[in-house]
Amino acid sequence: xxxxxxxxxxxxxxxxxxxxxxxxxxxxxxxxxxxxxxxxxxxxxxxxxxxxxxxxxxxxxxxxxxxxxxxxxxxxxxxxxxxxxxxxxxxxxxxxxxxxxxxxxxxxxxxxxxxx
Amino acid sequence: xxxxxxxxxxxxxxxxxxxxxxxxxxxxxxxxxxxxxxxxxxxxxxxxxxxxxxxxxxxxxxxxxxxxxxxxxxxxxxxxxxxxxxxxxxxxxxxxxxxxxxxxxxxxxxx
Numbered sequence: 001x002x003x004x005x006x007x008x009x010x011x012x013x014x015x016x017x018x019x020x021x022x023x024x025x026x027x028x029x030x031x032x033x034x035x036x037x038x039x040x041x042x043x044x045x046x047x048x049x050x051x052x053x054x055x056x057x058x059x060x061x062x063x064x065x066x067x068x069x070x071x072x073x074x075x076x077x078x079x080x081x082x083x084x085x086x087x088x089x090x091x092x093x094x095x096x097x098x099x100x101x102x103x104x105x106x107x108x109x110x111x112x113x114x115x116x
Numbered sequence: 117x118x119x120x121x122x123x124x125x126x127x128x129x130x131x132x133x134x135x136x137x138x139x140x141x142x143x144x145x146x147x148x149x150x151x152x153x154x155x156x157x158x159x160x161x162x163x164x165x166x167x168x169x170x171x172x173x174x175x176x177x178x179x180x181x182x183x184x185x186x187x188x189x190x191x192x193x194x195x196x197x198x199x200x201x202x203x204x205x206x207x208x209x210x211x212x213x214x215x216x217x218x219x220x221x222x223x224x225x226x227x
Binding site (some may be wrong): 004006011033035040041042043044055056087091093104105106107108109110112 | 120134150152157158159160161162165177186205207212214216217219220
């Protein structure tokens with residue numbers, strides 16, 4: 001069990017550029033979540049997957065945001081035409097098959113995005 | 117919409133004292149409650165998970181209680197150490213399969 005892995009750890013980009021983040025969940029965890037956290041706040045839900053199916057998206061996730069989990073393993077989160085307000089820590093979490101009521105979520109170390 | 121509140125937002129205690137962190141939530145229809153620790157610039161580390169049918173969970177110096185009917189949980193950390201300095205986050209999960217987080221308790225343990 002190597003834990004949830006996120007890459008890159010840090011990303012600095014200019015406003016208007018596209019960025020993509022990757023998350024590798026704990027192996028055999030079939031549920032994967034994306035959260036966003038700004039300074040002094042708790043994480044806010046963005047979206048989650050059950051296997052490769054994206055089951056829910058928050059209204060926080062504008063049209064510029066897209067997430068995929070093509071083979072039910074790793075996931076990517078893309079932000080197009082970045083804005084300064086997108087600057088935040090993007091956190092990924094995973095949990096065990098079908099037992100969200102019983103399984104704790106395990107988080108990665110996050111990707112810190114800075115939009116200049 | 118589930119609202120999670122953590123009080124106090126920040127606290128400092130001398131080393132050796134017990135820590136008491138409070139969490140309240142507005143919708144008691146939860147599946148479980150989870151306490152996390154977060155160090156500056158890092159991700160979240162799971163500390164304890166309490167199922168809705170449970171009253172408490174213990175791990176080492178940590179003990180978390182849950183009173184679902186009143187929408188409250190308390191995290192106790194016994195004999196605090198400087199290494200316990202961090203932000204502690206409470207989160208609940210309900211029928212929408214999302215974790216709803218509080219803003220955290222920022223703890224400083226003074227040597």
